[in-house]
Amino acid sequence: MRLIRMMLVSALSLSSASVFAADADVARLSQLLERSTTISANFSQLALDSSGTQLQETKGQMAVKRPGLFYWHTDAPQEQVVVSDGKNVTLWDPDLEQATIKKLDQRLTQTPALLLSGDISKIGQSYDITSKEQGEVMDFVLRPKTKDTLFDSLRLSFRGGLINDMQLIDSVGQRTNIMFTGVKANESIPASKFEFVVPKGADVIKE
Numbered sequence: 001m002r003l004i005r006m007m008l009v010s011a012l013s014l015s016s017a018s019v020f021a022a023d024a025d026v027a028r029l030s031q032l033l034e035r036s037t038t039i040s041a042n043f044s045q046l047a048l049d050s051s052g053t054q055l056q057e058t059k060g061q062m063a064v065k066r067p068g069l070f071y072w073h074t075d076a077p078q079e080q081v082v083v084s085d086g087k088n089v090t091l092w093d094p095d096l097e098q099a100t101i102k103k104l105d106q107r108l109t110q111t112p113a114l115l116l117s118g119d120i121s122k123i124g125q126s127y128d129i130t131s132k133e134q135g136e137v138m139d140f141v142l143r144p145k146t147k148d149t150l151f152d153s154l155r156l157s158f159r160g161g162l163i164n165d166m167q168l169i170d171s172v173g174q175r176t177n178i179m180f181t182g183v184k185a186n187e188s189i190p191a192s193k194f195e196f197v198v199p200k201g202a203d204v205i206k207e
Contacts, residue, residue, distance in 0.1 A: 025131040026124035029140045032158050033120050036185040038065045039163060043180050045074075050173030062180075064117035068104065069194040083196040084117070090196040098203040099196070115142075115154075116163065136160050 040063040047055040060074040068086035073079075081092040084104055091100040115123075123129070127142040142154045155167040162183045168176040198204055 023124075025129045025140065028131055028138070029129055029156070030120050030123060032138065032161060033116070033123075035161060036066075036163075038187060038189050039063065039116060039183065039185050040187065040189060041163070041180040041183040043178055045179075046177045048175045048177070050175075055174070063189050063193055065189055065194065066117050067119055068117055070117045071193050081196065083194060085194050085196075090198075092196060092198075096203070097199070097201070098205065099198045100205045100207065102207045115156075137164070 040061075042061055043059065045056075045058045045060075047057075049055055056078070058074045058078050060072065062073070063071040068084060070082070070084035070089075072082040074081075079094050081090075081094075083090045083092070087104055089102050089104050091102075092098075093100075123142075126146075127144055129143075130141050132139045136159055138158045140156045140158075142156065143152070151168045151170050153169045156163065157165045157167075162185055163180055164183075165177065165179045167178075170176075
């Protein structure tokens with residue numbers, strides 16, 4: 001009986017330690033995200049299949065403002081613009097002259113880039129989070145708690161307190177690496193940046 005009691009105490013202690021560590025990781029990530037009310041940067045994005053073969057490489061510019069405001073512009077030749085005004089997300093494809101407008105629901109807020117502008121208070125409810133620190137670099141791995149998500153795991157990496165890069169892995173093993181450069185935090189961004197006006201004559205699809 002004494003052995004069983006010791007095993008139970010040990011198991012409970014380990015469980016408590018795991019919960020404490022998880023809470024600490026959530027707190028660390030929340031603090032880093034809260035430091036930056038606005039973020040603007042250039043990005044380069046590389047998509048790889050499960051074998052490591054390159055599928056696509058793109059570059060562009062991004063800007064976010066919490067809560068919920070987001071701008072993502074991918075340069076030509078795969079030019080696209082994604083804009084969130086906090087209520088709707090508009091995807092503009094200039095080649096097709098087509099705008100797709102979606103409501104900013106829970107699933108869309110879980111896209112990697114939109115995480116940077118989302119509701120930080122709920123991040124621990126949506127993800128299991130672990131962290132690792134090496135010098136001035138802090139890595140966080142986020143794993144969704146629900147199955148209806150766009151990725152299986154997401155690594156967010158911060159350098160000197162600013163977002164540096166992220167890596168997304170989906171259910172079929174495809175990886176998307178995004179590197180940010182010229183990162184600026186807490187600078188004024190005009191409201192018009194997050195308001196997309198559909199060009200006259202363009203096709204509009206509402207979902």
